[in-house]
Amino acid sequence: MPYKQKQALTEETGMKCLLSLMVNFITLSAAFPPDRKDKNEENNQLAQAYLNQFYSLEIEGSHFVQSKNRSLFDGKLREMQAFFGLTVTGKLDSDTLAIMKVPRCGVPDVGQYGYTLPGWRKYSLTYRIMNYTPDMTPADVDEAIQKALQVWSKVTPLTFTRISKGVADIMIAFRTGGKACSEGSDFFEDHRELTYLPINCLSVHGWCPRHFDGPLGVLGHAFPPGLGLGGDTHFDEDETWIAKDGEGFNLFLVAAHEFGHSLGLSHSNDQTALMFPNYISLDPSKYPLSQDDIDGIQSIYGSPPKVTTKPSGNSEPHACDPTLTFDAITTFRREVMFFKGRHLWRVYSDIAGAEFEFIDSFWPSLPADLQAAYESPRDELLVFKDENFWVIRGYSVLPGYPKSIHTLGFPRRVKKIDAAVCDHDTRKTFFFVGIWCWRYDEMAQAMDRGFPQRIIKCFPGIRLRVDAVFQHNGFLYFFHGSRQFEYDMKAKNITQVIKTNSWFLCNEPLNASFNVSVKGKANSIGTVILHHKRLSLLTFSIVHVLTKTYN
Template identity: 45%
Template structure:
């Protein structure tokens, strides 16, 4: 992040000074403080679009961000970099933003099942291995004590959550990140839909007590993010972004943290003493809190006759829908998960017939019969379902077989029967000259389409147990493969 910020600074400022004009010249604020404040606001108070690389050198925007930050921490709201504000910015803290997509849209971001595995990729030289394992275990226990969740450590195989100690610049999932050396940023983590990993800055001095940075306290906080929680502005909560050293032996989870995690996962299965009333009207218990044990699909992903109902991407993963189940492939982690569609969208109960993602808008569209839904992660957007005819299909179209979004042309192709339509996503309108005959525009394909996907410049049309791979631009047939090749079965 530092490197990106630095480069952008050069691009935006050229050879000119890029000092912040909002800082009164009379204040004893050093260049280093300015830089710190800029980085701090950039990292923890990112633009609402979530684009953390866009720098805000605009005065008003910067003052706005200072105000946001002052409000979050209960400081006097001045929009100025006064000394209290700077002091707060210098405290060691978590690297996740205090505002952002999960706060503003309240996207429910959770794991679709309750039994999760983790792997400790490497150990910090600061502590004995056994003490690291113990701190991590106790940090998970903080959350498993108040939810139906369980966490199992594995040392081989594919884990859900990878825990690593890294220093400086590093790459993970879809993100390049950088730790900042000793102090300030201590750790960061990824929300469930971004892979759920946790990174600890190796440049800190990690300890089992309070002589250095206590690993248990920081890990318990980061695991809150891994489970889908964002920061709380209530001092004393575990999800407060600033590291507050406190006796790890007498640690107790704040009621606010318990409420928030139970909002996502519900209460532990057979414990009565941690019931929390949902009296906060912002946090209503929802259908998500009751998790019925989910059946495993009887379908074998390596079955050579495997067919799909719908295929789509979602935040970097690929989803394969079949009956009431779906598989999720995370290309970075290389793991495949399967589970009931209703774990993700409790109101849909499966039977998805077509799906496509608009990555820029972070929306996934799901089609079933004449209805379709827009969802952001696993939250169905207000106003849905809508009728497919509102998209401009003639009355004769009773259902959509498959859909794909072509990133190059910004068109969505809808397949139904032996015809397809093209929808202009920029103008929100069906294009003239459609429907067209599928087989004459996808030479080599002469069937109906079960599912469709555009991926890495290729169009995939799934039909029966086979997928037809086309070059997106020229619609040239590249090859035909078994569907199960996505699962590495061949």
């Protein structure tokens, strides 16, 4: 073949190949438009930055496409999806992206914040507002901060005092921009006297390791209790802050969340909790704390104390009052506690006399007028009022209480417990409700089958409603009105009937007709009371006859 003809054929073949490549390129370009590719890259970068900041991904640049980094990325993505209750796929789907784009707190969801941190070692804390946002009046900012702190002081023993000079436990500032300030800043010397924020960035200690990202995104951050930055709270000035309704973010809600971190709380995955990381617009007039928030903060600081005011007049009970009755009685280690209204008496087995105290001087969160109490084999005290009960260990009410009595296995028709006692020999607890008796297995943590039964069947001779009961030296002591009935568990009978306040060693003599010794076969409370009435009637008849004869 001539050379020119061969060359022309080669050029024609090359043109066909080039044309084919161009057609394929156009087809591929149509299938994957540039804007979609750019969008995927943008979403990947958003996800990487989000996981770096809040889930400790720690991958630099866009190198997560490598197999090892991709595996880390997918793992952290699953962790984030599980935290927010999403379908755990490890894939960057639309639901996951939507969560990542919601404005939120700048504190990580994992790491040292993955659990409740140690709190402050004191209850009296100070705070200082370093500067103000121009979005709100200073008075509105002051009010929002004060109310946000009160959210936590209402459920704890914490108190917050504002100071205007010096370093407070919680330093509060509005910051802006992505750079931290240094002491070389032109405005540093005046930072602590600023009213509004005139500079690009502000940190009350001169430098802050966390940065803000402009409008939306991160709204604020805070540091856990401790020295230096510990407790400090910063808000992003690039956001629009509001006091009530309107376009923007409610400062009160964001501040209350951030102060939770200042006090030692981590983020919660409970979407009803204030400590949920994403901003949720709530009605500021309503109480923002969920039970999850309350349980968390009280696990660090305990419950709030109640203001004790000594009652006046005849409201204070007297130990030697012959008509004295009790709300509840229980043993507690080596003492017996008698509850009445807002008070209790403590009687020790090896000490004469009784100590008279306010209930809230020991347990500030307990209500007055308790209705039942008993000591469990786990060295815990359980106290009851209406449909609620509390568990006390040592001298602390356990977090998470009160709980409903129905969690113990009572049917819904039971609205309160009259009395309770644990037989420490059998580790069975008896609950008394009206004329009925339930039995609870402390080891199995469940009600025994075959109950309730009538009290008279479980304890022959006990025919009346039980106000209180406790166990002492192998006997049960049932209280009804101003009398108590000593009951022999083995013999199944009443051994004696005495006044309720016999434990207090009162000096005034007791009516002998109430010191009735009962021996032999089983007797009932009703029988003993009838005996007392007959004795009184006989005495009255004799006196009447003698008077008539004398006249």
